[in-house]
Each structure stands twice: as structure tokens, then as C-alpha cells.
Amino acid sequence: MTSIAESIRIYKEIFEQSALFTSNDDRLLVIDNWLDVPNDWTCSGIEGYHRWRMLIRAELIAAEELLQTNDANEPLISSNLIAHWTCWMAIINPAVSKHPITAVNKYLMLPKRQGHKGKPKSVKVDVVADAGREWIRLSNIKLSSILAELTEIDSLITSSEDEADPVDQPMPVPFLLKLGHELSEASCRHIIHDQRPAIHLYLTRLTPQEIADSDSRVASQLETLSLYGIQVHFGIPTYDLKLSPKPPRQPLKPSSNINLDVSTIIAFISLTTHIHDPAEASLKPNNANEHVRAISNQLRQESSVCALFDLVRQTCDTDTLQFWTTQENKERTYSIMEKIGGASEKRRLDCIFDGGDFWQGSRYSDSPVPGFPVKIISDAGEDVATASFDDFVLRRAQKALSSDGNMGSAGKVTSHTLRTVIAGLERGWTTLTSNRQSIKALVQGWHTHLHNNSSIATFWLVEPRSLSEQMLERSDRQRKLEQPQDSNADSKQQTVNSK
Structure with a gap:
């Protein structure tokens, strides 16, 4: 049994070092080019983990208080030191707990038994490792x-045998068999990557020789x-x-094939994306603050602060760049632009899919961005081989879709957002979108990437466009109603005059 002084030393060491320990890469694979929004991915x-550290802190405080009235060499009775120390050894040793570790002291629910009232029982897993693929259970039981x-x-x-009228009741199940059965049951409810988590039971106070020399029923239990x-x-x-400094990380880059959602397709064909001098555009939105903010952000972005196609050129490998989308997104874009699109936007919509002079009248006409026309993703999945992304987000999206x-x-x-995301994830492609809230919902709880040395982003977020496009279109239509029409009306659409 460890002395009070030695216990305090060990508790302090665990508590102090645990504050510096990290298992996960501290960023998600999301490129975020929103304006005026914290990049908190x-x-x-x-x-x-924090709750476990607070338990250690409480034990440390209790031991220090005990030291004030007892000799330092006296044993620390009723201490959880062994349990905390073995847990700490399991956490920090990658040979025991593969990184990334996603949970410590987690209680996992067992299937509810038929006829059982109340909450289902649970079983404790000391460390959930390898992004959920491995469970580590520690037992400090003695022989x-x-x-x-x-x-x-x-x-x-x-x-029971000696009784004349024995009571018909089940015999107690040994602790190790009960524990094993519960862990096995719980693992069936937590399938990850089409497999049950691998379960590792560490008998921290037993040796193989002790088992071999003991009652044969112990070996039988194992x-x-x-x-x-x-x-x-x-x-x-x-x-x-x-604890050593982390090597510098490679900046995230999009994949060569980029999956587009409806918002980015509309942004690609939008008048404000191609207008020659967006900074001089004067719009007449209503007084709603969100309308004013959306328009000002778009004009600010297109005024060389973070222009969309300039952003694409700066971020992507343009030698291998190719844009893709689903047939559903193509149809949805046509439906939307039929209602709100101007003549030049409808012309670009045809060109973006079918070829043609997409850059006609654009401020990018002298330096067009590669990757067009946008190709349609095959439903048969013939476009690309196996996905390279960790499929946590993919499975979450598939589950949400169902x-x-x-x-x-x-x-x-x-x-339709889920179907778009799934199409990119299945192929290992970066999905370019302005749908920030949906992406935040999808990646909640995401811990890692299967290939952690890869710097390919799963998602790429840009400023939303659809609201400002609609307001610009309304302003442009109003201008047309107020001015005489002439044969050059379509070219005039590319400049919004100041009033």
C-alpha cells in the first residue's frame, strides 16, 4: 500500500502532466473562408477527460488534508490511486490506447431486457481509443x-444440494464472466466502420504464471x-x-476534384461574381439587417477582399482542377434560376454544364479559371475509386438521410444537402459549400481523419450568396422597369448603376 506522501507525489504528477496531454489533432478538416466569422473548427x-482530471484533483486535495494530521509514511487507505494510475498509463501509452482517444471513463448502455423496468444497465469502458474502434477496460481485481x-x-x-426443497434460483455469475458478457453486449450496439469495437481487458494485478498455478476454473474463465x-x-x-513540440502542419488544401452544392453553382454564375466593378454597385434592398449584411458581404468579397474565383485560383491546384455536382443539384439550380435569374445568369448556367463561352462579359474573361464545364457525378459511383476520408461523417450523413x-x-x-455531402464523401472529394450550419451539424463529434498525414480538406466553406443574388436581381429588374429598354440590355445587366 502506498504511503500518503508517495500518493500525493503520484497524484500531482498525473494531474500536472494530464493538463498537457493531447490525443487528437486540434482541428477539423474544414477550410473556412467566411468573412467576419471565427474559424473555430x-x-x-x-x-x-476533464471530469476524470477533477476526480484526481479531489483525491489529491483529500490526501493533502490527511497529511496535515497523519505521518507522511502512513499508508493511504481507501484510495483510488491504483485505478487512476493504471488509467493514466493506458491513456498515454499508444501501445495500449491507439490515438485518437475519444473518451475516458465512458459508460455504455446495454440492450434493455424484455420485461425489465427502469433505465437499461450500462458497462464502463475506461478508454475509448482509435476513434472508437477499440475499448480498453482495466480491472484491478486480485487473484x-x-x-x-x-x-x-x-x-x-x-x-443448495443439501436442502430438501432447494430454491430454484440462478447461481451467481463470476465477476469476470459477467463483465465480459456486458462488454460484448454493449459492443454489438456500437458498430463503427462495419465492425464491433475491439475489446481489450487489462488485468493489471495478475500474471500468466499466477493463473497457471491457480484453480483451473480461473483459466477457464479467461x-x-x-x-x-x-x-x-x-x-x-x-x-x-x-511532451515535444508538434511539427508544423501542412495547410489544408482542397482535392483536385471538387464537389459543388447548389449554393456554389449559383455563386459561380451570379452577376455579382462576374460584374466588372462590384465595389461601385448600388443596391436598394429592404431595411432588413440580414439583407443589408448579405449584400455588403458579397460586394466586399467580390471587391478583391476575397473574390470567389480569385479564392479558387489561390487555393486549388489549377492544373488538375475539376468541378462536379449531382444531377439533382443541376436540376435544382435550373429551377431556382428560372425564378430569379437574369439573362446573363441563365446563359452562364447553360455554359457551366454544357460548355460554351462561360466567361463572356466576365471580369475574368482574360484569365478564366479552369475546372469547367462542371461534370455530373454518376449515381453508379464510377467516377472515382475508394474514398480516402474517415467515414464518420459519411455514416452520420447516411444515418440522417434515412x-x-x-x-x-x-x-x-x-x-438534398445530405445527398450532396454523401456524394463527395463517398469519393474522397472536398465539398465546396456556403452551408455553414449544416456542416457544423454533420461534423459534431468528429475527431480525426483516417490518414492524419493528409492535408486534403473534407469541406470548404465560402460566404453565402443566394440572398444577395436575389436582392441584386430584384434591384436590376427594378432598374430595367425604370429605364428605356434597348438592344444592349443584357450587357447593361453587368453594371448596376448608382442612383
Whole structure:
């Protein structure tokens, strides 16, 4: 048993070092080019980690208070030091818990039994590792406790046999078998990447030799655990945490093939994207603040602050650039532009898909951006090989699509947005969109990328356009009504006159 002074030293060491430990890359794979919006696309951290550290802090405070009235060399009785120390060793040792770690001291629900009243039972997993693919359970049970349990079961069996009218009741299940059964049951409810999580049980105070020299029923229990799919380990390897500066990360880049949603297709053909001098445009929106903000942001973005096609040219590898979208998005864009599009925008809409002089009358006509015409993604998935992205977001999008867009606590996402995102994720393509809220809902809880050394972004966010386009179009139509029409009306549409 560890002394009070030594326990305090160990608790302090764990508490101080745990403040510096990190398992996850601290950013999500999202390029964010919104104006005036914080770029807070960071991982949500390790669930339960802060709460676990606060438990250690409470133990440390209690031990320090005990030291004030007791000798430092006295043993610390009723301490959770062993449990916390073994958990810390499991957390920091990548040979035990593969990074990224997503949860500590997590309780996972068991299937609710038929006829059982109340909340379903749960089983504890000390560390959820490898982005949910591995569960680490630590048990500090001693061999003496296992043998005592067997003795008690033997006593119950003997007592039952001696009774003239034995009571028909089930015999108690040994702790290790009960634990193994519960972990196995829980894993069936938490399928990830088409597989149950791998379960590792660390018997931190047992050795193989002790088991071999003991009651054969102990070894039999461990064999049964393997039938449950549980890998049993003895002891817990010690590990010295080495905190070194992280190497500089590569900036995120879009994939060569970029998946477009409706908002970006409309932005690509919008008058404000191609107008020669957007800074001189004078619009007459209504007094709604969101309309004024949307228009001013778009004009500011197009006035060389963050112009859309300039942004594409600066960010992408233009030698291999190709834009794609779904047939559904093409049809939706035509439907929208039929209602709000001007003549030049409708002409560009045809050109963006079918070819033709897309850049006619554009301020980019002398330096067109590659990647056009936009190609249509095949429903058969023939466009690209296997996706390279971690499929956490893909599976979340697929699940939401099957639930009418319901994302639980994250709200709802429209079905056509989900289908667009899924088309990009299935192929490992960056999806270019202005739909910030939907993307935030989809990546909630996302911890990592399968290939962490990759710098390819999953999503690329740009400033929303649709509202300002509509307002610009209304302003332009009003101008046409107020001025005499002439044969050069379409070219005049490209300049919004100051009133």
C-alpha cells in the first residue's frame, strides 16, 4: 500500500502532466473562408477527460488534508490511486490506447431486457481509443478476490444440494464472466466502420504464471472471455510521457476534384461574381439587417477582399482542377434560376454544364479559371475509386438521410444537402459549400481523419450568396422597369448603376 506522501507525489504528477496531454489533432478538416466569422473548427476533445482530471484533483486535495494530521509514511487507505494510475498509463501509452482517444471513463448502455423496468444497465469502458474502434477496460481485481468468489459459489452450490426443497434460483455469475458478457453486449450496439469495437481487458494485478498455478476454473474463465471476442492482457506497461513540440502542419488544401452544392453553382454564375466593378454597385434592398449584411458581404468579397474565383485560383491546384455536382443539384439550380435569374445568369448556367463561352462579359474573361464545364457525378459511383476520408461523417450523413434529415441534438439537415455531402464523401472529394450550419451539424463529434498525414480538406466553406443574388436581381429588374429598354440590355445587366 502506498504511503500518503508517495500518493500525493503520484497524484500531482498525473494531474500536472494530464493538463498537457493531447490525443487528437486540434482541428477539423474544414477550410473556412467566411468573412467576419471565427474559424473555430476544432475537435471536441476527449469526452470525460476533464471530469476524470477533477476526480484526481479531489483525491489529491483529500490526501493533502490527511497529511496535515497523519505521518507522511502512513499508508493511504481507501484510495483510488491504483485505478487512476493504471488509467493514466493506458491513456498515454499508444501501445495500449491507439490515438485518437475519444473518451475516458465512458459508460455504455446495454440492450434493455424484455420485461425489465427502469433505465437499461450500462458497462464502463475506461478508454475509448482509435476513434472508437477499440475499448480498453482495466480491472484491478486480485487473484485472492477471484478465488474467494469461487469459494462462495461452491458454498452456494453445496448449500443448495443439501436442502430438501432447494430454491430454484440462478447461481451467481463470476465477476469476470459477467463483465465480459456486458462488454460484448454493449459492443454489438456500437458498430463503427462495419465492425464491433475491439475489446481489450487489462488485468493489471495478475500474471500468466499466477493463473497457471491457480484453480483451473480461473483459466477457464479467461478462455471464455476470448470466446466473447475479448483480448485479455496481464499487468499494465509503464510509460513515460514525452511532451515535444508538434511539427508544423501542412495547410489544408482542397482535392483536385471538387464537389459543388447548389449554393456554389449559383455563386459561380451570379452577376455579382462576374460584374466588372462590384465595389461601385448600388443596391436598394429592404431595411432588413440580414439583407443589408448579405449584400455588403458579397460586394466586399467580390471587391478583391476575397473574390470567389480569385479564392479558387489561390487555393486549388489549377492544373488538375475539376468541378462536379449531382444531377439533382443541376436540376435544382435550373429551377431556382428560372425564378430569379437574369439573362446573363441563365446563359452562364447553360455554359457551366454544357460548355460554351462561360466567361463572356466576365471580369475574368482574360484569365478564366479552369475546372469547367462542371461534370455530373454518376449515381453508379464510377467516377472515382475508394474514398480516402474517415467515414464518420459519411455514416452520420447516411444515418440522417434515412431519418428524414434528423441529426438529433444537432438539428435537421435537408435531404438534398445530405445527398450532396454523401456524394463527395463517398469519393474522397472536398465539398465546396456556403452551408455553414449544416456542416457544423454533420461534423459534431468528429475527431480525426483516417490518414492524419493528409492535408486534403473534407469541406470548404465560402460566404453565402443566394440572398444577395436575389436582392441584386430584384434591384436590376427594378432598374430595367425604370429605364428605356434597348438592344444592349443584357450587357447593361453587368453594371448596376448608382442612383
